[in-house]
Every structure is written in structure tokens, then in C-alpha cells.
Amino acid sequence: MKKKLVASLAAAMVLGVAGTSFAASNPFVDVPAKHWSYDAVTKLASAGIVDGYGDGTFKGDKTISRYEMAQIVAKAMAHSDKATAEQKASIDKLSVEFADELEGLNVRVTKLEKNSSTVKVTGEARLRYENYDNDAGKNTNTLRLRTRIGLGGQINDEWSYFGRLESTTNLHGDGADSATDTSNDTVTMQNAYVKGALFGTTATVGRFDYVPNNGIVMDGQVNGVKVGFGNVLKTELLYGKQNNTNLWGLADKPNLEVTAATLSYAASKATTLNGGYYQYKNTSDDTYFNGDDKRDVWEVGFKTQIAPNWALKGTYLKSDADADDRGYWTELGYKGANKAKVGSYGAWVGYRDIERDSAPLPTLNGTYAEAKARNGGKGYEVGFNYTPVLNTVLRVKYVDLKKSYDGADDAKTKFVQAQAEFFF
Template sequence: MKRQTAMALAAVFAMSVAGTALAAPANPFVDVPAKHWSYDAVSKLAQAGVVSGYGDGTYKGDRTMTRYEMATIIAKAMANSEKADAETQKTIDALAAEYGAELNNLGVRVDNLEKKVGNVKFDGDVRFRYNNTDKDSAGKSSDLKARARIYAHGAINEDWTANIRYEAFENMRESGTNNADNRFDILNVQGPLLGTKATLGRFDVVPVYGTVIDSYVDGAKFEFGNKLKTTLIYGKEDNKMGGVEYDSTGDISDVGIADVNLAFVGLGYATSKATNLKAAYYHADLTNKDSLSGNFWDGAEDTLKIWELGFDTKVAKNLVLQASYAKSDADEQDTAYQAGLWFKGANKQNKGSFGTWATYLNVEQAATIDSTWMVSNTFGGDGFKGVEVGFGYVPQKNILLKALYFDGETNNAVAELDKVDLKKFRAQVEFFF
């Protein structure tokens, strides 16, 4: 049992360092203080004979533990829940809810708990976001928007699950029927298929660090591999790709949008506990182009091919260096890169945790599909370059404050005088439940 637990912990750590991150990769091994309520709860389970503690028969309840150590104990309690009376079962359910993420990462599904609440688990979040933009060509503007998300995860059987997320936006400074946007942005089933982890339906796509795309795809995703993690995706992007054309003087001559049919291959490899390497290839078929004369993206073909490389590495305690580079086969505006430093990281589960970052961006228009960065939608399809800095803080558990600032300009004008300066500030608060 100890050997199995050690192997599970090792697997969790390997997955955690290889995962995609848009901010500083967070350390999942967060200490749980000895005074945390779950320590008393686990002690009661030990007294009830549901768990037996460590191999030497001791519980060691006077020292801090990692959340994953707690999760292994709770997993054992769930396996022995038939010994529990009604009061003890409530304690197990509360612990399973508290450590649900760690249990899932250890490969221990919380099906028993989910079945007791109708076989479906719900959670969600509410976000309020303020943006203030100062753009040369348009002057100053601001908006205040609210977003609510409800997640539902249901067990189909022992292997397959259904995942649904309903999202609603509201412009809080406008009235009427045109100030809201509601949709199912995640709607899929997930389970093992032909030796892979398959996701079928609508799912989010944020490969490497989101520089090329941070969006949703209607299609299929297959993930496999241990040391070298491979992801294959094929489907239609849920959003439309924007484009702008300029004439020889640098003035805008045409604008338009296009649907994107996407084929994607992604690779991830952890060279050590501190360093992850990432690579991706995107093949985007552009269809239903609107208004663009000819083909803006690469001249002769109705496709856009993009290659991307990236890495993140821990260069000092609590300090991570992250960088990526993307190149497309377009005739111009074919390069995108970013490099930055992330210090610590705000973890919504830990009151008082915080993180800061600063990154330099140079994102040209035909090297991305739907970039994640704060200014990516500000220019209406233009590329951009500049510096983004940000700060996140958790004043109370499950409440996350975040502020970001970008100072830069467009980078796809023909003449230097036609470049547009841009400054953008964002402040937001998120509540998780």
C-alpha cells in the first residue's frame, strides 16, 4: 500500500509540473496546518476505526501534512465507509469535498460522494471585471462586466463522465437585451478510448501558454503518454478569427473574420522537477471569410500553419521563467513570442497567498488564432507588442483579486507613424463556490 501511494504521489507530481499554466505554475504540495479542521475530522475517523494512520500505527497529528497526504488518508476512509455511522459518513463526505481535487489527481474518484447527491457534482464561480483602455485611435474607454459559470460533472459509468459548463456575461453599464451573452462553453463526455483519454464534444484549448490560442473547440481530443505527453485535437474553433488588411500607406483597407477548422498536435516533456518543455503544431483551415479581399493570412492558400515551442523552469525559490515562440507560414506578420517571470502564485484555496508576474509580448497578427493575453481582443485583430504586469491576491479562501496593466502598441502597421499606442488596465474579483 505504501509503494502504491508513493507511486501515485510521484505520478501526481509529474503531471503537475507538465501542466499548462497561464500564470506561475503553482506548487500543488501545499502544507495543511495541524490546526486545520480536517485534522480533527481525520482523528475522529481514526478513533472510529475507519482509518488506521501510518504503517507504524501512529497518526502524527501534531505535524503539518501536505494536502496529498491528507487525500490518501481520506481515500482510505472512503474505501471503508461501510464501517461508518451516519455522523461519521457526514465527516467523510465533508473531507471528500474539501480534498476533491487532490483525490481526483490521485486517481481516486469521488463517485461515492457524487452518487449520494444525485450522481452529479456542481460548482461554479462569479467574476466582476473592470477594463480601462487608452488607445490613440479611439481615445479612452471603460467597461464593467459580470460573468457567472455553473459547472456540472456527472458519472456516466465507472470510466466515462459528462462535463457541462454554462456561462453568462452581463454588461453592467448597459441596459436592454443586447448587453448579455449566454451559452454552454463546455459540453463533452470524457473517458478511455483506444488506449487514450478521449474528450468528445466542446472543450477548452489552451496549449503551451495560450499565446497562439486560448479558446474552445467543437470536436475530439485524445491524450496519451507518460513521460512524453501527447495531445491530438481536431474540430472547429468555437470563436471566429479576426483579420485586418493594410494598404501601402499603412491605412486599413479591409477587415474580416473567418471560421477556423483546427487540427492540433501538442507535446509536453518534463526534463526535471523544475523544467518543462512544450511544442505544438496547428493546422487551421480558414472558411467563410467575410470581407477580406483575397486571402490575408498567407496569400495563396486557405490555411494557416503555425509551429510553437515553449518552456517554463524554476530559476530560484518561488520564481519561474516562462517563454514561448511561434512561427506561421504566412507571408508577413508571422511571428509571436513572449517571455516573462512569475513570482509565487495566488492559490484560491489558501488565504493570504499571492503572485506577481511581468512579461514582454510581441504577437504578430498572422501567428495566432485567438491569443490569451489581456490586449488580444483590444485591437480588433491587430497584432501588438509591449509589457504586461500583473498581481493576484487571495484575501479569503475562494476569493481571488487580480490586477493587470499593459503598455504597448500595435505592431502590424506599414509605417511607423501609423502604429497605435495602447495602455490598458484591468481589475477583477472572482468568487468560487
């Protein structure tokens, strides 16, 4: 980072730390009065926070080193008794970032201050409205508020911890008939895991989200262990128990043992190919899957950037069920809302035919006709998202489906979902 820019940023953070009275004269011959950084450089030089070279120059176009930046931070720390609470917070963050360099300058940074940088709290709130309307005249609607609080911490240089609490509150509607959640006013520990380097792999151990590839096979939580390795050809191996109990729409069933292996190959800068094998097993009931104790699922898929701002994705999957054993999904997307970029937006259109015994728990909301997983789902989806203000994303989508399994009638379900997400 250039020295003039650093000085300008530092001035913004510590303005007023050393008082409001500054010398009016220009201390550096190479910083003209009309330059954008003049005020910042002059104020900080007068406060003794930045200084120049013996020839009277500031050399603002020179890239600043971490040691030089630490000197600026040290001087700001010396004046921190006059800083506001917000300014002190900025100085504290800088003191942690440059702790090693500050120690070299004999500037003390307490152990507590160092450790505070390894703990991060994040949050997300989502208000979602859903409405299902089928040919039989049944109408179901829900309004739910989901709140997530995440806590991450660095254990050491290689291992970290993350935990996430989730609360779901049913504000009104027919909660028992929701396609995505049958609980009301619940608080659960969605994530609790450690992650780090293990024998040349990246290992995740505990309860964690599992959404392999495009998420068409699975979107849920697993209690177990996952290891990943590879660069161009990325491989993940997983073993554990599914934390969800409503796989294949079989509500209130035992948690299934799951073994999985997935591959992701970067065929080019624009295209990624993927595949996966998943085995779900009920260790307590040999008749869980129509007389068998397990079910195997395979998938292949891709994602490709077909043009600037345009992406195409697809997945084909098949299980070893006797019938209703296959599914496919494709989606064409344009741009996409970014929570950090105000005014960003995106739109997509997709088509799916996912038979009821092919996918245990897809990420697709409204996947199944009549909001029941045992009916399968075949139809299209259109959607739009938008970021109106920082860290806020609005999304709306419409899904039109009919049942997808052997002997199904032509009954259709229209599904509307609108939501607002807030990140903090």
C-alpha cells in the same frame, strides 16, 4: 490516518448525534485526560460510536483501515435521527465514500445516495473592469460580470461528462469596443463533453476549452475530439471546428476547421519544453487568408523553475502568412495566488511582440494595440494577484503596447484590468 485523528474528526461531525450526556470516566487506559483527543474519544466511546480493544486500550496511534472507519460510520448512521442537517450531510457523504465496506457490514446505502457522489456542481463569478487609453485620445472602458456554472458527472469507471454554462453581463461601458468580448447579457453553453479512456489514450469529445501550452497561440473552445497520451513526453492530437468566430481579429467570420498536434516534454523536475503545430482552414471560402483557404502556425516554448518561488516562461511562434507572421512572449513570475490559501499572492512581469497574423486568439488580455487584433501588439505587462479570503482571488494588471505589423505607426495603447474572482 491515525485512529485518534479520525475520532476527533468524527466527533466534530457527529457531536450531539447521540445526545449531550456522556460518561465522565476515561474508558481507555492509553488516552490520558490531558491528550488533545481525550474529549473526542471519550464522547464517541460513551455514545457507542467508537470502541477499543479487549485489553482496555484505544491504540490511537494505529493507522485505521477503511473497514474500521466504515464501522465508525455505521454507528454514526445508527444515531443520525438525532443529528442536525449539517451533521446528517456529513454522515451521508461518509456513507457514500464507504458504501462497499458498509455493505459488507450489512448496512444499506441506497442507489440514489451512491449516485449522488458522482455528480458535482461548481461555480465561478468574475467581476472585471477594463480600460483602454490610446495616443489618439480614445478611451474605452467596460465593467462586466461573468458567471459560470459547471456540472460534472461520472458515467462509469472510465468515462465522465462535464458541461458549463456561461453568462456575461455588461454592467456599463462601451461593450462593443471590448477587446475580449463584443456581446452583452449573453448565456452560452461553453463546454459540453465526455472524457475517458480510449485505446490507450485519454479522449475528450464534444465542446471543450482548448488552451495549448502557454496559451499564446490559442485560448478558446473547440467542437471536436482530442486524444492525449504519454507521460514524460505528452502528446495531444486535436481535430474539430473552432467555436470562436473572431480569430485573427476577423469578426463575424465562419468557424474555422482546426487540426493540431502538441508536445510537452519534462526535460527535468524544473523544466518543461513544449511545441505545437496548428492548421486553421476555411472550408467555405478560398480567400479567407489573403487568397488562401488555410493558415499554418508553429510554436516552441518552455517553462522552468529558476529558483524557489520564481518561474520563467516563454513562447516563440510563426505562421505561414506572407507578412506579420511571427511573435514571441516571455514572463517572469513570483509565487502566485491560490484560491484555497488565504494570504497567498503573486506578481509577474512580461514582454511580448505578437504580430497580427501570427496568433489566432491568444490568452493574453489586451494583447493588441487599440483593442483591435488586426493591429498586433508589442510591449510589456506587469501584474499582481492576492487571495484575501477563501475562494476569492483579486488581480490587477497594466499593459503598455504599440502596434506591431509592417508599416505600423508608433501609436500606443495603455491597458488596465482589475478583477475579483469568486469560486463556489
